[in-house]
Amino acid sequence: MNITNLKLSGELNIYAAAETQQAVQQALLEGGSALSLDLSDVSELDTAGVQQLLLLHRECVHSGRPLRLAASSPAVDETLALLGLRKLFQA
């Protein structure tokens, strides 16, 4: 059982979106049987950032890998709540 760990930090906004996408891509390529997401140090999450998370989620579903949000931050919680996406990323 090898879990891929992906930690994203800082401002997960449109300025960082390209970089974030690369990290996401990287994590998916690692080919773990599951993915654990650590967002505890995310200070800001905008829609571009959310899109990245949605991208990650979808790719995991399609490749049959469970995705777990291991750690979150207030900014992340607030954003997910605002967009009605809490359930999607619940354990």
Next chain:
Amino acid sequence: MAKTILIVDDSASLRQVVAIALKGGGYDVLEACDGRDALGKLSGQKIHLIISDVNMPNMNGIEFVKAVKQLPNYKFTPIIMLTTESQEDKKQEGQAAGAKAWVVKPFKPEQMLAAVAKLVLP
């Protein structure tokens, strides 16, 4: 932490009114009197919104918008343009350059506040 708004207009009184209105609304305000002055202020600190007049000396509003769009740290910053009613063409130009929000002069301070709030809440 309060959101910071940059107001760019060659009229000191307008800047002042806008500053008072926005500060009253809970924002922090930076002022610049023209494009060049403004670009100087866009040097690292976090700016959440730019309000810029379209008619300014030295560097007109459209040029300023285009310049901002070239700055890697500010190219996605929302920009509100200030136009006069008869300047529909300038508004179009601004929109084409990427400044999608506008407020028509003369405006009431509350109108400015509402326009800003639609893009970024304090």
Next chain:
Amino acid sequence: MDLNPALDTFVAECRELLEQMEQSLLALEDQPGDRELLDAVFRAAHTIKGSAGMFGFDQMVSFTHHLENLLDKLRAGELPFSSSLSALLLRSGDHIQSMIAPSVAEEPLSGEVQARGTALVAELAAMLGGPVAAPAGKSASSTATSAAPKHGSLADDLAVFLHSDAADESASPITRYWRISLQFGPDVLRNGMDPMSFVRYLATLGDVHSVATGWDRLPPLAEMDPESCYVDLEIELDSSADRTAIEAVFDFVRDDCVVRIAPPTQVVDAQLKAIDALPESTGRLGEVLSAVHAVAWPELSTALAKQASASDERPLGQILVEDSAVPAAVVDAAVERQQQSRQAKAQDSRLIRIDADKLDQLINIVGELVIAGSGTQALAAKAGIPDVVESAASLLRLVEQVRDSALGLRMVAIGATFQRFQRVVRDVSRELGKDIELSISGAETELDKSVVERIGDPLMHLVRNAMDHGIESGMTRVAAGKSARAQVSLNAYHDSGSIVIEVGDDGAGLNVEKIRRKAIERGLLAASANPTPQEIRQLIFEPGFSTADAVSNLSGRGVGMDVVRRSIETLRGTIEIQSEEGTGTTVVIRLPLTLAIIDGFMVGLGAARYVLPLDVVVECMELSEAHRNAVSEQGFINVRGEVLPVLRLRDAFGISEGAARRENVVVVRFGQIKAGLVVDELLGELQTVIKPLGKLFSYLQGISGSTILGSGEVALILDVPGLIKRVEGARPTGIVVA
């Protein structure tokens, strides 16, 4: 309901999607793992569910939701594709198809369809391996799950379903909200705007009840541009702000986002009412909708631009419904209002206001013309010159036409008078605590303006009487097996030269025995007398009569009915009451069509001339010797087996000189009653203007007016109803058949 342009689109869309679904399913049988096909199948169901939700087609939403659940698992790879699954899905698609038409027509699903639905849901649940969580749409009044995002996402829409279910309030929580649907364009983020800030801003206008994010348009990883925007939002907002304020929130993204705003039910209702209340001059569709705040100016402006462009052929209303989610009901109401205004304008231009006095003058002159024409014709006949006779005849014919047209100008439909009673019935029924409905027929029946003016009061009394005394209390009615809601009816029609107005009720009817007793009590009827039930009923019209146990405010003291009758008789009409105990009562009023000019039949008594209205004359015959005796002895004659009461006008008017050797009988009819009037000579038809009798002579019984003949002589016009009554009054005590 009328056909709704958006419904047409919905129907076509469903059909297309179901076809696609079917094709994809069939293709999947060969390529069971194909991601695209699985997505397509899911999306078909999902889109149908979303659209059906917007129209409030609960049952479609409910069923499709089960289907969507399963399809989502399928496309996520959590369920294997099999031929039995495929068959089930195909049958489900057919079932959805069968629900479209009845849903659109707002008809209940047939028992067969419902049973099939239940069975399919069970099968779908079994496939999923367990009972399925109840979807939304169970609460009776809900307009279902229109919070469902239009493009793929499970997200919190499930929460919304379960949430609205658990609440199960009688005022559906969902239609309390504004449903804002946002489809963001790719450049939104690049232009510095973030969908999230709009949600936050909306929260300042009210309560954001729910947000659902759709990311169906998120491209595959390889094609994804991190700086482009691919999301949709569906927001439910509880706010008292008006549409313009809500639409203004999206001022800056109008070019970059498709914004559809569907108002909550109460706002729609308010807008529909507002449209109704608009003054008639409101102009075009856009103006009507703007006036009631059903559309914001920017939306209207965009829609007008689309309508004007060559590439968009849709009418304005359709554009607003489809692109901006302006409720179709509101657009329909606005269109109707617009048409009403147009019609009213068109009609106005064809009407002319006329001074009533001028019209009366005209008719007066026409009357004189008629008399002059008759005179000419008489002289022509006397002179015996064929050409002149013919000329006079054609002249008179033309004059008759002019007369008819002139009289026609005075004719007014009774509908307006009847309509006033809607309010009366509503108010009085509330006052009485009875549930009474007014039905009106024959509103287009026309009668003379002067009659219309004078018929209002008697009708008012009759209607109130029906409501107060005729109609029983709700409990009594139900106990008697009648419907709790009672009916009062106003009906009008023409019948052989008269206008008939009926005031009916489905109440308790007249109790003949009660009337009889009361009449004896009041001295109106001899205890030994043996009148027919109908005669007893007619006693109601006698002065001083009232059988109401409690004299009510409205029509109480027994002065009513006889006053009504007198009013009717002043109009040269008659009034009769028909009733069946337990079933109801109808008061039948007959009135002449006009008070001004009549077609008459002239008779002679000695040297005097009398005129009868032609429309009451049934036939004339000679009074045979045998009949003569019958008349003097019994007061009636046998005509072809029928008993005909007869009145000798000579006797009635006290004329003794110039007794003729031969007499004639004019058989007249008014309503159900026939009688014979014995006169000397029959002098033929004529048209003539009625001159009312001066006050001095109004007491005269049997005479209702006078006229001037072509010869200059004065003829008296017989009041046939009055005369008939006299005949009725003089009843024979025995019956002997001659």
